[in-house]
Amino acid sequence: MGEKPALKGWAAAALIAGLAACASMPPPHQQMGAARAMVAQAHTVAAQDAPLELSTAQTKLARAEEAMKREDYVNARILAEQAEVDAKYAWTLAENARAQRASAEVNQGINALRQELERRGQ
């Protein structure tokens, strides 16, 4: 069991270093701004086509705002970064749903045209 104390000490050192890093972390204003902007952008298109993903992003942003108030910048940063990526995912899903609808509509139009022409050609 000779290695046990050594391991313990190593883990403790890492934890302390981590906490030290956390304590010195500045408020994540940039990440908060990016998350708010992305959630707002997604909100306009994703409410209908990606409501779950949008709601996840909104919840995380709200929790990030709370963490900011508590000056818990570690969690604020993590939540803000996740809110931003979740909002971007929601936006992309909504964009995809919209594009698929447009594409289906156009294809339907082209198929109708083709059928009409074939019918007329006979």
Add this chain to the structure above:
Amino acid sequence: MRPLWLVPVLFAAGCALTPEADNAVQSARSTYQQSAASPHVQLRAPVELQVAARSLAEADRLARSGAHPAVVAHHAYLAEQHARIAMASADYRKAEAAVATSGEQRNRVLLEARNRELETKKTMRSRQAGDQLAAEMERLQSQVSELKAQPTERGWVLTLSGDLLFDSGQAVLKPGGEKAVENLSQFMRKETDRGITIEGFTDATGSEALNRRLSEQRAQAVKQALVARGVEAQRIEARGYGPAFPVATNETAVGRQLNRRVQFVIAPQPHASTGGTR
């Protein structure tokens, strides 16, 4: 005694990566690999794919360097979301491209239909024209019992016996020949965009030069008869070949009779100089 294999595992995981963080990294890697393996995503969302790759590499680096499991899991989560964004981006860009080129596609459909229509019309027209001509030839043939009509590469070839049209050694149409020419002129007046070649032939009896001149004069006589019946002279070409191109032996009387002939070649294509009215 603690199993020895735990030592390197613990060491590699730094501050003992939790199963949750480890699962997050595995899940992110699997989603990323799925997106990166798709040529569709490579083509349409290379930037998003790169962001996902960087996030995953960061999660791996943090896991190796012993960062807090929550931080590792966080970066793994970001990587997985970026991979999903890459796939959804590729999908919506593909659909958008399809919409953007729909005008072209529409035009292509219209063009294809137009070409099909033209092709059908052309085929029908040429079939109709072919059928019509064949029917005319049959009619002509029935009117002149001696007439043989054959479709060839040069066009329809009508063969009339020289003995029916002319007396021996003469280049003046006989009454029997007049009737055949009349029928032919009716056909030519109807088929206003077709040219005709009149070819005179003789048997091999006598001087070749004389025979050639005689065949030429006979072809000319038929041409003049057609012109007199209102067929434009520029649509008619008259040639005399004498004994050349025999269709039968010149050794027998029957063979010689077959060789004495006038052929009418009716061009398969509309006559270029007169233009088409159909």
